[in-house]
Amino acid sequence: MFRKAEGFTLIEMMVSVTILSLVMLATVTALRTLASTQSSLNKVTDRNDEIRSVSSFLRDALESAVVGSSSGGLTVGGGSAEMTVFEASSTQLMWKTTMMFGESVGGSYVVRVAQENPNVVLRWQKMDARGQVGEWNNASARTLVEDVQEFLVAYRREFDGDWLSEWDGRGAPGWVRLRIRAAERYWPDIVMEVAR
Numbered sequence: 521m522f523r524k525a526e527g528f529t530l531i532e533m534m535v536s537v538t539i540l541s542l543v544m545l546a547t548v549t550a551l552r553t554l555a556s557t558q559s560s561l562n563k564v565t566d567r568n569d570e571i572r573s574v575s576s577f578l579r580d581a582l583e584s585a586v587v588g589s590s591s592g593g594l595t596v597g598g599g600s601a602e603m604t605v606f607e608a609s610s611t612q613l614m615w616k617t618t619m620m621f622g623e624s625v626g627g628s629y630v631v632r633v634a635q636e637n638p639n640v641v642l643r644w645q646k647m648d649a650r651g652q653v654g655e656w657n658n659a660s661a662r663t664l665v666e667d668v669q670e671f672l673v674a675y676r677r678e679f680d681g682d683w684l685s686e687w688d689g690r691g692a693p694g695w696v697r698l699r700i701r702a703a704e705r706y707w708p709d710i711v712m713e714v715a716r
Contacts, residue, residue, distance in 0.1 A: 567705075574664050575710045581631060582696065582712045584618045605630050605653075606714075608687035613673050613696060615714075619644065632656055633698075635671035639663045640700065670701035 528536075585606070605616035612634035620626035629644040630653045645659040653659075665671075674683040675693040687693055698710040 567703075570665070571707050575712075577664075578633065578698070578710060579712050581617045581619065582615065582714050585615050585692065585714060604692070605647075606687075606692040607689075608673060608675055608693070608696075610673055610685040611635060611671060613698075615692070616647075632659075633664065635668055638667055638669075640665040640668050640671050640702075665700060665702050668700060668702045669704065670699065670706075672699040673697070674699070 585604075605614065607614040612632060614630065614632040616628060616630050618627065619629050619631070627646070629646055631642060631644045633640065633642050634656075635641075640663070641661050642664050643656050643659040643661045645653055645656075647653055672685070674685055674697040675687045676683050676695050676697075677693055679694065681694075683697060684693075692714045694714060696712050696714055698712075700707040700710070
C-alpha cells in the first residue's frame with residue numbers, strides 16, 4: 521500500500537507567511553513607536569532641565585544682587601565696589617551681583633540678560649574705577665536659551681502689585697518676572713524676588 525505524502529499545502533504556506541509578515545510588521549511598528557516615544561521623552565526632559573537650570577541660575581544671581589542704601593540706586597559717598605546697579609526695561613534686565621566662575625574665579629560683576637536674536641544671552645563685566653560699564657558687545661557672554669521667539673521682563677514693587685513692563689528706576693523692584701517663548705513653546709513664567 522502506498523501512503524500519501526505528508527507536507528504543507530501551498531495554501532497553508534501562504535497563510536503562515538502572511539501571519540509571520542503581520543507579526544513582523546507589528547513588531548517593527550512597536551519598536552519604531554518606542555524609539556519615537558523615547559526621543560520625545562528625551563526632548564521634554566532636556567527642555568525641563570534647561571528651564572530648571574536657567575531659572576535656578578537667575579534666581580541665585582538676583583538673590584545675591586548688590587543693593588545700596590540710596591533709593592536712586594547709588595550708595596552715597598561709596599566707591600564703585602559699593603554701587604548698586606539695577607536697570608530694567610521690557611526686553612532686558614541689568615544688575616550688579618556677586619558671581620563665582622569655578623573654585624577660584626569670581627567677584628562683583630554687572631550682568632545683563634537680554635534677547636540677542638535669536639537667543640537670550642547673559643553678559644557680564646566688571647565696573648571700571650569710575651563705576652562705569654563698558655560696551656556690552658565686548659563683554660563676556662553665555663547663551664542661556666536658544667531659538668527664542670519672545671523674551672519679556674515685567675516688574676512689581678509689592679508682592680500683590682500690578683506687573684509693569686517698564687521699571688520706574690526708583691531703586692530695585694521687589695519681584696521680576698521673565699516670560700520666555702522658545703522653540704515655539706512658552707516656558708512657565710520665572711518669577712524671582714530681588715534682594716533688597
